[in-house]
Amino acid sequence: MSEQKLSLAKGLNSGLRAAMEHDDKVVLMGEDVGKLGGVFRITEGLQKDFGEDRVIDTPLAEAGIVGTAVGLALRGYRPVVEIQFDGFIYPAFDQIISQVSKMHARSLGNLKVPIVIRVPFGGGIGAVEHHSESNEAYFAHTAGLRVVACSDPADGYWMIQQAIASDDPVIFYEPKRRYHERSVVELDESAGAPLGLHDARVARQGTDVTLLAYGPMVKTCLQSAEAAAQEGKSLEVVDLRSLSPLDLPTILASAKKTGRVVVVHEASTFLGMGAELAALVQQECFYHLEAPVLRVGGYNIPYPPSRFEEEFLPGLDRVLDAVDKSLAF
Amino acid sequence: MSDLEDAATAERAASGEPDAVHHHETVVGTPAARAGASRPEHEVPLRAEGVLTDGGPDTVRFLDAEGNRLQTDEANAPYAKIVEDMTPDDAQRLYRDLVLVRRIDAEGHALQRQGELGLWPSLLGQEAAQVGAGRAMRKQDYAFPGYREHGVAWCRDVPPENLLGMFRGVNHGGWDSNSHNFHLYTIVIGNQMLHATGYAMGIQRDGDVGTGDPERDAAVMAFTGDGGTAQGDYNEALVFASVANAPLVFFVQNNQWAISEPNYKQFRIPPYQRARGFGFPGVRVDGNDVLAVYAVTKAALDAARDGQGPTLIEAFTYRMGAHTTSDDPTKYRSAAEVDIWREKDPIKRMRGFMETKGYADATFFDQIDQEADELAARIRVACQQMPNPELPTMFDDIYVEPHPVIEAERTEFVAYHASFEQEGAQS
Numbered sequence: 052m053s054e055q056k057l058s059l060a061k062g063l064n065s066g067l068r069a070a071m072e073h074d075d076k077v078v079l080m081g082e083d084v085g086k087l088g089g090v091f092r093i094t095e096g097l098q099k100d101f102g103e104d105r106v107i108d109t110p111l112a113e114a115g116i117v118g119t120a121v122g123l124a125l126r127g128y129r130p131v132v133e134i135q136f137d138g139f140i141y142p143a144f145d146q147i148i149s150q151v152s153k154m155h156a157r158s159l160g161n162l163k164v165p166i167v168i169r170v171p172f173g174g175g176i177g178a179v180e181h182h183s184e185s186n187e188a189y190f191a192h193t194a195g196l197r198v199v200a201c202s203d204p205a206d207g208y209w210m211i212q213q214a215i216a217s218d219d220p221v222i223f224y225e226p227k228r229r230y231h232e233r234s235v236v237e238l239d240e241s242a243g244a245p246l247g248l249h250d251a252r253v254a255r256q257g258t259d260v261t262l263l264a265y266g267p268m269v270k271t272c273l274q275s276a277e278a279a280a281q282e283g284k285s286l287e288v289v290d291l292r293s294l295s296p297l298d299l300p301t302i303l304a305s306a307k308k309t310g311r312v313v314v315v316h317e318a319s320t321f322l323g324m325g326a327e328l329a330a331l332v333q334q335e336c337f338y339h340l341e342a343p344v345l346r347v348g349g350y351n352i353p354y355p356p357s358r359f360e361e362e363f364l365p366g367l368d369r370v371l372d373a374v375d376k377s378l379a380f
Numbered sequence: 381m382s383d384l385e386d387a388a389t390a391e392r393a394a395s396g397e398p399d400a401v402h403h404h405e406t407v408v409g410t411p412a413a414r415a416g417a418s419r420p421e422h423e424v425p426l427r428a429e430g431v432l433t434d435g436g437p438d439t440v441r442f443l444d445a446e447g448n449r450l451q452t453d454e455a456n457a458p459y460a461k462i463v464e465d466m467t468p469d470d471a472q473r474l475y476r477d478l479v480l481v482r483r484i485d486a487e488g489h490a491l492q493r494q495g496e497l498g499l500w501p502s503l504l505g506q507e508a509a510q511v512g513a514g515r516a517m518r519k520q521d522y523a524f525p526g527y528r529e530h531g532v533a534w535c536r537d538v539p540p541e542n543l544l545g546m547f548r549g550v551n552h553g554g555w556d557s558n559s560h561n562f563h564l565y566t567i568v569i570g571n572q573m574l575h576a577t578g579y580a581m582g583i584q585r586d587g588d589v590g591t592g593d594p595e596r597d598a599a600v601m602a603f604t605g606d607g608g609t610a611q612g613d614y615n616e617a618l619v620f621a622s623v624a625n626a627p628l629v630f631f632v633q634n635n636q637w638a639i640s641e642p643n644y645k646q647f648r649i650p651p652y653q654r655a656r657g658f659g660f661p662g663v664r665v666d667g668n669d670v671l672a673v674y675a676v677t678k679a680a681l682d683a684a685r686d687g688q689g690p691t692l693i694e695a696f697t698y699r700m701g702a703h704t705t706s707d708d709p710t711k712y713r714s715a716a717e718v719d720i721w722r723e724k725d726p727i728k729r730m731r732g733f734m735e736t737k738g739y740a741d742a743t744f745f746d747q748i749d750q751e752a753d754e755l756a757a758r759i760r761v762a763c764q765q766m767p768n769p770e771l772p773t774m775f776d777d778i779y780v781e782p783h784p785v786i787e788a789e790r791t792e793f794v795a796y797h798a799s800f801e802q803e804g805a806q807s
């Protein structure tokens with residue numbers, strides 16, 4: 052028996068540890084990831100156990116972090132980069148878009164850059180600006196990058212290992228407001244990972260409306276489904292887990308089953324993941340749909356000061372309101 | 381061993397300070413020496429390390445830790461006249477600033493601890509660096525701060541209450557930059573360095589440099605920390621400022637820590653020495669000596685306004701507190717190191733100086749303490765009474781011109797929230 056009750060933070064930490072034990076080419080890098088263990092303690096204890104050459108406290112420069120990760124990858128390493136907060140990834144945007152995403156293609160397949168870029172993302176923690184953003188759409192829009200978002204401790208543990216094992220670069224989103232939520236994780240490796248890195252998961256079965264969510268919004272949707280059940284509405288919750296590529300078979304099967312889809316994310320709706328999902332669902336399930344695909348997301352404004360965030364972020368009320376609208380068609 | 385190391389070791393020996401608690405500056409070889417060097421037999425280190433230092437002999441300093449006026453030496457000589465010209469009144473004003481700024485900071489910290497603020501980045505230990513820099517500015521000069529520059533804000537007459545909004549989560553910056561010539565705080569490390577440079581380029585184009593008119597000639601100050609010097613934006617700013625010969629003073633508060641990372645993880649050559657490589661002078665000043673900081677900054681600003689281009693000032697100081705209220709420094713640094721720096725306290729030093737000189741008596745010091753108490757009480761009340769913002773205002777000021785998406789969302793938002801009120805009224 053190797054089941055343990057872990058927080059998401061600890062799941063990620065254990066997954067990183069396992070990856071480092073399996074492959075000595077795995078190196079961690081980022082600001083404060085060493086002695087401090089990162090500001091969220093995701094890398095806690097790893098520098099002590101694996102040394103300063105494998106857990107690198109970098110200078111304070113995100114373009115530098117990602118750019119040198121590219122070089123390390125070209126030399127055969129598997130860098131796992133921590134961006135301290137979502138809003139600090141932009142100095143590295145150039146390296147990610149111009150180099151990381153394109154390296155394999157522009158080298159005609161000769162070169163690979165198996166880098167994982169970990170990004171604590173999303174709001175709900177009462178932070179000052181630049182600490183609560185959801186910028187996944189920029190990266191999901193970019194060919195050459197794989198983009199995933201874990202939502203619970205088990206996914207944290209398994210997905211980080213799968214992302215590190217992937218030969219492609221992976222942008223790995225971690226819902227920071229869920230870091231301390233705990234659930235039971237099966238750590239037994241002989242059984243293997245329960246799901247593939249790019250598999251979606253039906254987190255709750257239902258028949259009336261499908262909620263598509265990822266990262267922090269999975270819990271919000273599960274709570275919404277629970278509340279809806281009290282009113283006799285049966286909601287299915289799909290945790291996308293992977294944003295690029297999307298697990299279309301799972302998504303479309305659910306959409307066809309319920310005929311009604313609501314996409315929920317913290318990111319602003321305009322050109323967000325919901326836009327792509329709505330397009331694909333209507334294209335592939337047109338005759339199964341009872342209602343247009345609806346989106347619930349952040350408003351199309353910069354992430355507001357934290358006293359606004361409860362109303363800015365989708366919560367149970369707004370999700371259930373969209374569900375009612377969908378059912379009313 | 382370099383001079384810096386020698387000096388540091390000697391100073392430690394002389395002062396009986398504990399041995400290197402963590403490492404700072406590094407020795408850098410020359411290509412010629414490297415070419416002649418035989419292959420090292422020991423493992424090649426992947427990281428640079430150095431030794432603890434008090435700033436080294438290049439550091440401009442006028443007061444020792446007790447506040448005794450130091451002899452003129454090579455480093456402080458160019459600035460000695462500025463200090464000598466200062467009157468007892470000037471000293472009293474600086475002292476008052478130091479005490480009030482520390483009190484503002486302590487109040488911010490306390491308000492966070494009591495749940496009134498979400499976060500507070502303390503400037504404890506950096507009062508002299510900020511007050512010295514802020515008071516050297518003229519009204520028409522402009523400052524671009526990071527997020528810890530509460531002391532500079534004070535010198536720019538930003539009411540301390542107005543600093544609290546962003547840490548309470550009611551706004552992203554609660555003051556009008558242009559009425560104080562003090563830009564909003566910038567949290568993304570390094571961004572503001574380029575803004576400061578561009579602003580200085582604007583001043584040049586307006587012809588407000590080198591006219592000789594003290595009311596007109598203007599300069600800009602750009603603030604960042606030791607960690608900030610690693611950032612791309614910082615280095616680009618130095619390049620742009622140099623090429624433009626911009627009227628700009630880069631002010632790096634080297635408090636020796638970037639969250640958990642000590643100096644040697646950010647650079648092998650201290651920031652003041654790197655300035656030369658960008659094409660303008662750099663100077664290191666004892667950041668806990670308000671007279672030295674004031675003098676060095678005044679000289680740099682005068683030169684900038686005069687059209688002589690940028691200067692980089694590295695204020696060598698220490699972050700006495702946690703990085704912010706979210707941080708736990710016991711995870712990465714020793715209490716012994718903090719103790720060493722407590723001895724170098726900027727306020728104690730200035731007070732010692734004033735007492736020795738007879739610049740102020742006990743009544744003065746008591747009065748300032750009382751003023752600090754009153755200021756703290758005022759800040760506390762203002763914070764507690766700060767209203768929550770009206771929710772629909774989150775849609776305000778996103779664009780200058782009307783924008784249909786924003787307008788539609790605001791309307792929808794207002795209607796949605798009104799629907800709850802109706803429900804509430806019916807039930």
Ligand SMILES: Cc1ncc(C[n+]2csc(CCOP(=O)(O)OP(=O)(O)O)c2C)c(N)n1
Nearest residue numbers: 082139567568569605606607608637638639
């Ligand atoms: C671009 C960017 N990356 C990371 C951070 C997170 N962060 C906030 S403060 C800080 C350390 C800054 O150290 P330093 O420049 O020495 O300034 P100090 O906090 O010591 O005043 C870091 C890494 C940030 N704010 N911006």
Ligand SMILES: [Mg+2]
Nearest residue numbers: 605606637638
């Ligand atoms: Mg610092």
